[in-house]
Amino acid sequence: MADNTTHSNTGRAGTEPTEAKPVEAPKMLKAKINGVDVEVKAGTSIIEAFHQNGQSIAHYCWHPGLSVAGVCRLCMVEIEGNPRLQIACNTAVTEGMVVNNASEKVKEAVKWGLDFHLINHPLDCPICDQAGECGLQDQYMAYGKYDPEMAERKVKKHKVVDLGPRVVLDTERCILCSRCVRFTDEVSKSNELGIFNRGDRAEIGTFDGKPLNNNYSTNVVDICPVGALTSKDFRFRQRVWFLREHNTICTGCSTGCNTRAFYNKEGVFRIKPNYHKDVNGYWMCDVGRDVYKFANKEARLLDARVRGEWMVPSLAAKKTGEALRGGGNKVAFVVTGQYTNEEYDALLGFAKNEVGTSNVFHWINNPETIEAFDGLLLRGDRNPNTRGLMDRLASSSLSAKWPELVQGLTSGAITTVVVAGPENQSQFPDLKAKIMELSKAAKLVWLQAGKNDQLEALDGDVTLIPLKTYLEKDGTFVNYKGIAQTVKKGLSIVPASLSITEVVELMRGAPAVEAPSDVDQVGVGRIYNEFTLVRGNL
Amino acid sequence: MAEVKYLSEHYHKKEYRTLAGYKANGGYEQLARALKMDKQKIIDEVKASGLRGRGGAGFPTGVKWGFLPNNGEPRYLLCNADESEPGTFKDRVMMEKAPHQLIEGMIISAYAVGAKKAYIYIRGEYMGPAMILEDAIREARDAGYIGKNILGSGVDVELDLYLGAGAYICGEETGLISSLEGYKGQPKLKPPFPAVQGYLKKPTIVNNVETLAAVVNIIRDGGAGYRKYGTEKSAGTKLFSLSGNVQKPGTYEVPLGYPLMDFINIECGGLLPGRKLKAVVPGGSSAPVLTAAECADATLDYENMAAKGSMLGSGAIIVIDDSYCMVDVLSTITHFYHHESCGQCTPCREGTGWIEKIIHSITHGEGKPGDVDLLLKISDQMKGRTICALSDAAALPVLSFVTKFRDEFEYFIREKKSKVKGTQIYAQMHPSLGGAH
Structure with missing residues (x-):
C-alpha cells in the first residue's frame, strides 16, 4: 500500500x-x-x-x-x-x-x-465519481447496513458549482467535514473556501469573483471523503474500480513528490500524492497532476523515424550506434534533467568511452526561473533529476558550456548532435528554438518519449527514437535536497519504446533488449465516451 | 408575597438608568470599596456567596474564576448578554433598568480576575438595551469608572460593548468568543477551555449579565450576607421571566427555592379564567417540560429542578394551559433549534432538521405510525454527541414532550388532527424545507 x-x-x-x-x-x-x-x-x-x-x-x-x-x-x-x-x-x-x-x-x-x-445525502452513487473510494460507502459497509428510517423530504442544495479551473462542487453530496476549508486556510493559505449559511442549509462555497484558483486546489478533491469535490480533469472519465495504482515519483519539478498513477488499459487517468514525511507531506501541486498526460499513447512517439521513414526503434538505435561509435569530438551530446541516474551513467559512459567525445551539454529549460520556489512544493527547476545530472557531469568532468555548442555547430566542428530531449515537453518553453538551433547539425539524433510535429517535419539526416516515460522504467531521481528516490516500471504504454539505457546497449551493439512483458500493457489508448465530448470538462 | 427586591431594589425608579440616579441610590460605592480590597478576597467572597452562573448552566462563579492559569498572559472578562433562549428576558430588564449595575459588577469582576479589558456581548436584536448601555458606558467612562487608574486606585479596566448579529449559538460561550473574534459564530472544541485559551487564545471568563450584576451585592453584603436568600446549594435571589398563559407575565425576582406554583399563582396572578395548568417549561425552551403534577411540589432552585429531570436554566418559565396542543408547542420549539443549529457537528445539523420535518409532517396529518419512537431515537442519539450543548438543547424538549404527552402525539398521527384543537396545524417552517410558513 x-x-x-x-x-x-x-x-x-x-x-x-x-x-x-x-x-x-x-x-x-x-x-x-x-x-x-x-x-x-x-x-x-x-x-x-x-x-x-x-x-x-x-x-x-x-x-x-x-x-x-x-x-x-x-x-x-x-x-x-x-x-x-x-x-x-x-x-x-x-x-x-x-x-x-x-x-x-x-x-x-x-x-x-x-x-x-x-439522511440528506442524495445517494446518487451510480453517477458519482467518488463511488468505489467513498468514505460514506466504506463506513456504511463497516458500521451501517441498516434500513433507513428517513422518510421526509431531503434538503435541496446547489449542484455542479464551478469552484475554479480544476474543481467542481456538489453541495448536496457534501458532509461539511470542513477538510477543504481547513486545507485552503492552513496549507495553501489561499483562503478561497468557506462554509456559508448555517444548520442543514450550510454549504461550502467561494466568494464572488474569488474562485478556487491556486496551484494546490486539486488536493481538496483528494481529501474530500465523499463525492462533493470532483476534479474536472477526472470527472466522468473512469469508474475507479476499473483503475489500478502504480506508486511513483512526480517528474514535474525537482521536489520529487511521491505520487501514484491510476491507469487501466486505456491509459493513465490521474495522479494522486503519496505521503512522504521529508518530501511532500500529504500534498502535491496541480502542475504535477498533469504529469501523466504526456505518457499516454495519444501524446507519444510510437516508432522510430529515420530520414523521414518509420522504423523499429531497436533497429534505429543499432544503426545510430554504428554511426556514432568513434566519432570523437565531432559528436556532441545534449542532455536534459529529465532522466534517471542510471540512464545518465549509460549515456555519459557511451559518450566518453565509445564515442570518445567530451562535448556534453546540459540543456537548462528555464534558466531565469530555475531557482524559484512557491514556498510549498513547486520549484522553478521543472526537471526531476537536475541534481543527479549535475553530479554526474561534474564527476566525469564532461560538462561543456552551451556557447561552445553553438560555435561548434556554426563552424562545423560539431557535425552530429545526440539529444536526450524533454520527456515533459510542456515544461520546455524553449523547445521550438532549441530544435531550430540543433537541427543545424548535419546529423541529428533525438531521443524523446513524446511526439513533436516540428521534429517529425525536419528534413535531412534526422533520427527520432521513442523513449519510455518514467512510468515504464526503473531508475533513480535525486531531488533538489539530494534525496534519491526510485521509480519502478509499472506499466507499458508504447511497448516498442526504449529507455536511454536500452538505447545505449543497442548502440553498443547488443543484439536486442528484452520487451516489457511483466507489466500491465496500457496500449489501447483512450476511448472517448460520447458524454465527455458533449459535456466538455465540466 | 415573597417577591424580594434584592438585585432589582431600585428598578422601578426611572432615573436609576442614568449615572446620577444610580449614584443617588448607592451606585458605584461598592466599586470604590472593592478596589481597596485584595483581589483574592473578592474571589473568596464570591465563592463564599455560593453564586452560581445565571445564564443557564448554574456553574459556581467563584470556582470558574479560580480556573484562570497564573501564566502572566493578558486576561479577558466577557459579559454574555446574548440572551436568546426562547422565553428568557430577564437580562434585558436588567440592562434597560440598571445598566450601571452591570457595569459596576463588571469592573469589580474584571479587577478581581485581573482582566484589563472587558466586553459586553449583546445580541443583535437588543438594539434598545444596547443604546442604553452605550450611553451608560460613556457616562461611566467620563466619570472615571472605566479606563485608566479607576478612582485613583491604579487599576485599569477598559469596557466595550459588542453587538452580535442575532444568532442563538453566540450565547454559547465559545460561540460567543468566536463571534467576538470576528469569525463565524461557531462553538470551539473543548479542551482547551476558555479559562485557559479563550478570546484571542488568552485566558477568558464569560459570565452572564445577572451573575456579574450580583457581584455588586456580594461586595456590599459579603458572601455570607448574600446567602440570606435562597437555599444551601442555590444561594441568593434570581430574576425569573415568566411567559405563557398567565394573568401577569413578566420578570420577577424571588429567592431561589421559591415554590413554582406560588410563583405562578401569586406573582403572576394565576392562570387565565377557566383554564387548567397542563405543563410548565421551567428553564427556557431547552429545559425538559414538567407536567402539572410534577409542578405541584416543584421549587425554583437548581437541585429540585435537577431532581425532577429538568433544569432551572436561565429562569425562563413558560406556562402552558390546557387550551394548547403539545404537538404544536413542540413544533415551534423544534423549528427554533433547526433554524439556529450552527451546522458544525453532524448530529445536530442533520438531527434538528429531521426532527422538525417529522413534527411538521405530523401537524399536517402526514405522520407515520413509527414516528413517535423515531423522534425518541433521533433525540437520544443527538444528546451528548456534539461540541456544544445546542444538540442537547434541541433533543431534551423532544424527549420530554414526546415521553410525557405521548398520547397527544399518537392521537395526532392516528386521527390526523390535534387532540386539543381538533384540526391540523400549519406550523411555521423554514423556507428551505418548502413547507408552509
Missing part, C-alpha cells in the same frame, strides 16, 4: 504546538486500545494512537495534515471511567488509558453518526 496510509503526527500544518518547549526525549505513555497494549508519545491523540497501532477507526473530518475540527462525530470511543463517549481526534492519550471503539455503545453511536450524514 501507499505510504500515505500510515499516518504520522508530523507535518500537521496549522496546529499550534501544544508544548512551549520541545522535550529532549519524548515521554512515552502506556495505554490499551481494543484490548491491545500500546505505547505512544505524550501528546498523541487517541485517533493517532489508533492509526499508529494499525487499528481502524471511523472518521471523516480528521486528517493528519490538517488541524482538528471535531465535527463529524464519527471517531467516537469509549474511555474506561468516562460515562460519555468521546471523540478520538480531540482527546489526548493519558497514562493507563483504556479505550475501545468496538463496544455496542460505540457501534450504535457510529451507526447513528453515519445515518445523520446520510
Whole structure:
C-alpha cells in the first residue's frame, strides 16, 4: 500500500504546538486500545494512537495534515471511567488509558453518526465519481447496513458549482467535514473556501469573483471523503474500480513528490500524492497532476523515424550506434534533467568511452526561473533529476558550456548532435528554438518519449527514437535536497519504446533488449465516451 | 408575597438608568470599596456567596474564576448578554433598568480576575438595551469608572460593548468568543477551555449579565450576607421571566427555592379564567417540560429542578394551559433549534432538521405510525454527541414532550388532527424545507 496510509503526527500544518518547549526525549505513555497494549508519545491523540497501532477507526473530518475540527462525530470511543463517549481526534492519550471503539455503545453511536450524514445525502452513487473510494460507502459497509428510517423530504442544495479551473462542487453530496476549508486556510493559505449559511442549509462555497484558483486546489478533491469535490480533469472519465495504482515519483519539478498513477488499459487517468514525511507531506501541486498526460499513447512517439521513414526503434538505435561509435569530438551530446541516474551513467559512459567525445551539454529549460520556489512544493527547476545530472557531469568532468555548442555547430566542428530531449515537453518553453538551433547539425539524433510535429517535419539526416516515460522504467531521481528516490516500471504504454539505457546497449551493439512483458500493457489508448465530448470538462 | 427586591431594589425608579440616579441610590460605592480590597478576597467572597452562573448552566462563579492559569498572559472578562433562549428576558430588564449595575459588577469582576479589558456581548436584536448601555458606558467612562487608574486606585479596566448579529449559538460561550473574534459564530472544541485559551487564545471568563450584576451585592453584603436568600446549594435571589398563559407575565425576582406554583399563582396572578395548568417549561425552551403534577411540589432552585429531570436554566418559565396542543408547542420549539443549529457537528445539523420535518409532517396529518419512537431515537442519539450543548438543547424538549404527552402525539398521527384543537396545524417552517410558513 501507499505510504500515505500510515499516518504520522508530523507535518500537521496549522496546529499550534501544544508544548512551549520541545522535550529532549519524548515521554512515552502506556495505554490499551481494543484490548491491545500500546505505547505512544505524550501528546498523541487517541485517533493517532489508533492509526499508529494499525487499528481502524471511523472518521471523516480528521486528517493528519490538517488541524482538528471535531465535527463529524464519527471517531467516537469509549474511555474506561468516562460515562460519555468521546471523540478520538480531540482527546489526548493519558497514562493507563483504556479505550475501545468496538463496544455496542460505540457501534450504535457510529451507526447513528453515519445515518445523520446520510439522511440528506442524495445517494446518487451510480453517477458519482467518488463511488468505489467513498468514505460514506466504506463506513456504511463497516458500521451501517441498516434500513433507513428517513422518510421526509431531503434538503435541496446547489449542484455542479464551478469552484475554479480544476474543481467542481456538489453541495448536496457534501458532509461539511470542513477538510477543504481547513486545507485552503492552513496549507495553501489561499483562503478561497468557506462554509456559508448555517444548520442543514450550510454549504461550502467561494466568494464572488474569488474562485478556487491556486496551484494546490486539486488536493481538496483528494481529501474530500465523499463525492462533493470532483476534479474536472477526472470527472466522468473512469469508474475507479476499473483503475489500478502504480506508486511513483512526480517528474514535474525537482521536489520529487511521491505520487501514484491510476491507469487501466486505456491509459493513465490521474495522479494522486503519496505521503512522504521529508518530501511532500500529504500534498502535491496541480502542475504535477498533469504529469501523466504526456505518457499516454495519444501524446507519444510510437516508432522510430529515420530520414523521414518509420522504423523499429531497436533497429534505429543499432544503426545510430554504428554511426556514432568513434566519432570523437565531432559528436556532441545534449542532455536534459529529465532522466534517471542510471540512464545518465549509460549515456555519459557511451559518450566518453565509445564515442570518445567530451562535448556534453546540459540543456537548462528555464534558466531565469530555475531557482524559484512557491514556498510549498513547486520549484522553478521543472526537471526531476537536475541534481543527479549535475553530479554526474561534474564527476566525469564532461560538462561543456552551451556557447561552445553553438560555435561548434556554426563552424562545423560539431557535425552530429545526440539529444536526450524533454520527456515533459510542456515544461520546455524553449523547445521550438532549441530544435531550430540543433537541427543545424548535419546529423541529428533525438531521443524523446513524446511526439513533436516540428521534429517529425525536419528534413535531412534526422533520427527520432521513442523513449519510455518514467512510468515504464526503473531508475533513480535525486531531488533538489539530494534525496534519491526510485521509480519502478509499472506499466507499458508504447511497448516498442526504449529507455536511454536500452538505447545505449543497442548502440553498443547488443543484439536486442528484452520487451516489457511483466507489466500491465496500457496500449489501447483512450476511448472517448460520447458524454465527455458533449459535456466538455465540466 | 415573597417577591424580594434584592438585585432589582431600585428598578422601578426611572432615573436609576442614568449615572446620577444610580449614584443617588448607592451606585458605584461598592466599586470604590472593592478596589481597596485584595483581589483574592473578592474571589473568596464570591465563592463564599455560593453564586452560581445565571445564564443557564448554574456553574459556581467563584470556582470558574479560580480556573484562570497564573501564566502572566493578558486576561479577558466577557459579559454574555446574548440572551436568546426562547422565553428568557430577564437580562434585558436588567440592562434597560440598571445598566450601571452591570457595569459596576463588571469592573469589580474584571479587577478581581485581573482582566484589563472587558466586553459586553449583546445580541443583535437588543438594539434598545444596547443604546442604553452605550450611553451608560460613556457616562461611566467620563466619570472615571472605566479606563485608566479607576478612582485613583491604579487599576485599569477598559469596557466595550459588542453587538452580535442575532444568532442563538453566540450565547454559547465559545460561540460567543468566536463571534467576538470576528469569525463565524461557531462553538470551539473543548479542551482547551476558555479559562485557559479563550478570546484571542488568552485566558477568558464569560459570565452572564445577572451573575456579574450580583457581584455588586456580594461586595456590599459579603458572601455570607448574600446567602440570606435562597437555599444551601442555590444561594441568593434570581430574576425569573415568566411567559405563557398567565394573568401577569413578566420578570420577577424571588429567592431561589421559591415554590413554582406560588410563583405562578401569586406573582403572576394565576392562570387565565377557566383554564387548567397542563405543563410548565421551567428553564427556557431547552429545559425538559414538567407536567402539572410534577409542578405541584416543584421549587425554583437548581437541585429540585435537577431532581425532577429538568433544569432551572436561565429562569425562563413558560406556562402552558390546557387550551394548547403539545404537538404544536413542540413544533415551534423544534423549528427554533433547526433554524439556529450552527451546522458544525453532524448530529445536530442533520438531527434538528429531521426532527422538525417529522413534527411538521405530523401537524399536517402526514405522520407515520413509527414516528413517535423515531423522534425518541433521533433525540437520544443527538444528546451528548456534539461540541456544544445546542444538540442537547434541541433533543431534551423532544424527549420530554414526546415521553410525557405521548398520547397527544399518537392521537395526532392516528386521527390526523390535534387532540386539543381538533384540526391540523400549519406550523411555521423554514423556507428551505418548502413547507408552509
